[in-house]
Amino acid sequence: MSSSLMRVNNLKKSFGGVKAVDIDNLIFNKNELTSIIGPNGAGKTTLFDLISGFQEEDSGEIFYQEKNITKSQPHKIARLGMVRTFQLTKVFDRMTVLENLMFAGSNISNDSLFQSIIQFPKQKNYENSLEEEALRVMKDLNIEQMSNAYARELSGGQKKLLELGRSIIRKPDVLLLDEPLAGVNPKLTEEILEIIEKLSNDGITILMVEHNIEAVMKISERVIVLAEGSLIADGLPQEVRENKKVIEAYLGGGDE
Template sequence: MLKVHNLRKRFGGVKAVDIDDISFEQNQLTSIIGPNGAGKTTFFDLISGFTEGDEGKVFLNEKNITNSQPFSIARQGMVRTFQLTKVFDRMTVIENMMFSGSNTKNDSLFRSLMKLSTQKNNENLIREKAFEIMKDLNIDHMADSYARELSGGQKKLLELGRSIINDPKILLLDEPLAGVNPKLAEEILSIIQKLSDQGITIIMVEHNIEAVMKISERVIVLAEGSVIADGNPEKVRKDPKVIEAYLGSGNE
């Protein structure tokens, strides 16, 4: 479903990403772990079009999407969230949701082809869908609050909500549990599990090893830009390279 080949990115002397080949299976929940600076976020930046690589190719459903624009990649069904949330602080929660919802590929089409009444209809549909998602995420009671009034964890939920309103096929989640209290982390984790059960392919970067081991079907370990281990959680947990590079380093 998603494949990368010879993907490399340097920042000065630092090899941020240096990956020969990885592919991701449809409907699998994969986590990417690794110490700080291992290149996890840069990997997401490269495959989602936010950074241009020095070398390499990215394929989404056999289609070459290397260096495509983020919005174009999102329209093709691969959507990401950010380590530092990117919600619009000065918009309300529902406005944030609807802003993402109106960004669909149907939008320009319906705008140009349909009448005003249909537009209104469409807006109502997006609103309905936004409320449905907000309810699932337990932020519907905050609909009219400004995003800046949300807690860190609620912002993570809002970003997750925005990322799923257009029915993505692949979700890239960059540290969805970071800075979130344990109870909310548990909730977010079960939402991620549910999205996976609904058929969304999920690739998650996370430092919370316990959560990763619990939820993932596959774990990929990056260190200094390269893959040092890849397999099911049990296998990866026991890998001496992983223990040395990551689990033993106090980086959790």
């Protein structure tokens, strides 16, 4: 049985006149692989932004493990074990794959970067263990051969994989994935799906926003549908697929 991990109450966020998110009640369960779908502009990314602290809500509350995280900053939320990826990846083009992973794992904020450079000798052991972690992540993602490639040399799909790696190295309890399959070729899509399923089997709670409906239906235990900021369906993949409101939302609006 699943148990409650996070809940949002009366969560609202508008941009100008546009209601981006307007959700009364939503509970996410521990270790349930949950996908969030909906047409373009439905509010999926904004919901992730609010949960992970990258945007401030107009009103409402968010609880994670019974802790009120509504006004918490992104780094604080990440430290609680909730880590996200971005729809447009945040990999550093001028760093190698290895460096990207080590930087993501380092927890070094820009403020303390200078400090860590001054203390360089002391940092050596830390750096070695960080490198070991990065190698482990690359192995899990099957990208060891790309270790010394610059991120700018990677394909779109490989960047998505690296973005996933940058979040995994932080050892999350909850992983928010914003379109991990966008622009990814079919073969790599299969690989990424297997990785996501493995992460879920290893006990990480996965919340995934994705437009690839086949992939969503294949791996999700639960599917949530947003349209114009509101929740219009929530259930097993098959139930949601047959839901009239969902079919209408996809046929009626959006630019897909």
